[in-house]
Amino acid sequence: MNPELFFTKNTKAALQNDPPGEWMPPVPKYCIPLSAGYPAQSLVPYNEMNEAVKDLIEEEKDLPFQYLGSKKVNTVKKFVRERLVERGVVLLEKEILVTAGAIQGIDLISRTFIDRDTWIVVESPSYMEGLEVFRNYTDHFITVPIDEYGMQTEELEKTLKNRKEKNLPMPKLVYTIPSFHNPTGTTMSIDRRRHLLELASEFNFLIIEDDAYGELYFDERPTPIKAMDSGSRVFYLGSFSKTIAPGLRVGYVAARSDLIEPLAWFKKDLDHPFAEATLGSYLIQTDMKKRFEMLRKVYQQNCKTLISSLEKYMGELATWQQPSGGYFVWVNIPGINTSEILVEAMQAGVSYVPGKHFFVHEQEGLSYLRLSFSFVSREEMVSAVEILSQVVKKHLNN
Amino acid sequence: MNPELFFTKNTKAALQNDPPGEWMPPVPKYCIPLSAGYPAQSLVPYNEMNEAVKDLIEEEKDLPFQYLGSKKVNTVKKFVRERLVERGVVLLEKEILVTAGAIQGIDLISRTFIDRDTWIVVESPSYMEGLEVFRNYTDHFITVPIDEYGMQTEELEKTLKNRKEKNLPMPKLVYTIPSFHNPTGTTMSIDRRRHLLELASEFNFLIIEDDAYGELYFDERPTPIKAMDSGSRVFYLGSFSKTIAPGLRVGYVAARSDLIEPLAWFKKDLDHPFAEATLGSYLIQTDMKKRFEMLRKVYQQNCKTLISSLEKYMGELATWQQPSGGYFVWVNIPGINTSEILVEAMQAGVSYVPGKHFFVHEQEGLSYLRLSFSFVSREEMVSAVEILSQVVKKHLNN
Structure with missing residues (x-):
């Protein structure tokens, strides 16, 4: 019995891509993981979560463990709604x-x-796990490069005009991470955000605005594209993974209700009431504004340390851009294939994510790598960058 | 902007069906919910879950809240593997x-x-949420009736031979709930289990064996189809929802590794590490054999109470079959449309699930209803059946 004979057309197409999550060899324990895109232990409120669970169960007993779940699930929605209002996005609960x-x-x-059959637009580079999910549905990608002001919407406009003239299939969706972009750390300018919305209306596409890092600005809070979305073409994606705990797996989509309804339809029963109720209970106990402030300060200081280490050890070897928020610094090391030196770097004691994994066309990212300042201590960051610089120097001198 | 213009073909087809979960009007609070297919409060180990979370966090700190999650996730797999061995199913962890x-x-x-384009076979009746999920992918159902020995595999054989002769599309998958079937409570005989496997090999299809109720037998433990699956055509589905807590949302699929791999591919990141780790921590603390025994006794006694109430109040109005495990009794009331009297029954103080929702062809189920003996107390069960009998009598006399 050959299982492939039973696969759907889509399954066959999806499985021709790289298997998901296979983009990194295992990181040895002795390594300083600048690859790690998750919060440091000290920033995960695990004791508070313990309290949250305790209170939840005392108050609601079996409810959070039943299908229909706890009333605390509504607390999550309420928090999201109120927080989005402060960020300029006014929504109903059903949205x-x-x-x-x-x-x-x-x-x-x-x-x-x-x-x-669907064409979609992604930034180049883009969130690698996002690309993996999209590849399960289509192989038709249009890529738009990023510069220091985010997605180059002028380039997108040219591409769209060109495709229209040539009668080529037009994209249905544009996926963007406009604020503290993963992996580049850049933020889309307000003019380009407006331009993107204009293009959406002119060329009739929807936008996915992935704002997973939106709360983690250092100085200035960017205005979400969704806040200017008069045509209701934007799906706004938010997450508690970067600000509370990734393992709870709680995020959200906000959009016009007739865009949300079909998603809810397919989501049916793929729910997780206990995790949502735990988060709800935690949110009630927590001054989230204070927490956001604390996180911003810690990450900003972490980022400064990483950047100054890069200046000290790699100033003549590499270029990068100063992020204004988020988790990552995106480094370009001309003359180096970052995938090729990864195992050696890990043996020397530092890991990172090679740039190619963030590109639809991998060869565009060969000299790039992504460093995270969310997880390791500042002391470790400094050592890690020094180790990395030594590995790079060795290869540049060969 | 009309969202429908952006839907895929599949989305358009799926959304033409009934919206998911809309099969029951809200059950008023004063109602005795014989509709509720979940465990009673006293059977949900919420205090033990509190302990499990406490121990988990003390031992692993932030780990259960990170993406990669806790080591306790492996405890769940290990438990499943060992338990399945006892039930005659020997598997590797990667399966x-x-x-x-x-x-x-x-x-x-x-x-x-x-x-x-895919044809699938389902039992008639079948698990309504399962049908809802299948309808998101196809409308091509072949139905096979159930009698007191489960799915009538002789009927399936006839249908398959007939389709083959006529050169009609053949089904790729057969979905069955062989033990303590939802909603009918019946169990497939061992001969029919073997026959189904023979048919799978002869007509080249895969089998989904949904064994969500498998641990909840009253006297005799049925042998899973998977235990006899020499051709590796069976996906075995298990769940902790009926034996621990539905709101944790932890279940599993067991199958040959080349059938599991594509599922794992699409599952990517749709994980829930905190809930899995909590379950792992709970499993370490708990004598599950003792717990299974306790649940069997309670549910068997509940079932007896429900059946004797039916005998007392509805013996002349209705027929049903004695379940040998599970959560449900399936009742046929000739002359009654159970959907039509539901609101009145709820006003009188009892809820149930009308039979039609368990059928691909709803008209086949009009006189049936599903009663659950998992959730309400025995005293309430007796009152609920009495109330139901009065509503039914009133309608039969009209």
């Missing part, structure tokens, strides 16, 4: 769908709107 | 995929193997 991390939002949107 | 409830297993299998 918010709580999901198992922002990635379930990407999956549900894809499932509803993307099949093997 | 087990932990999922967000058994329903995510149904969804992942559907996603991998079913599209709008």
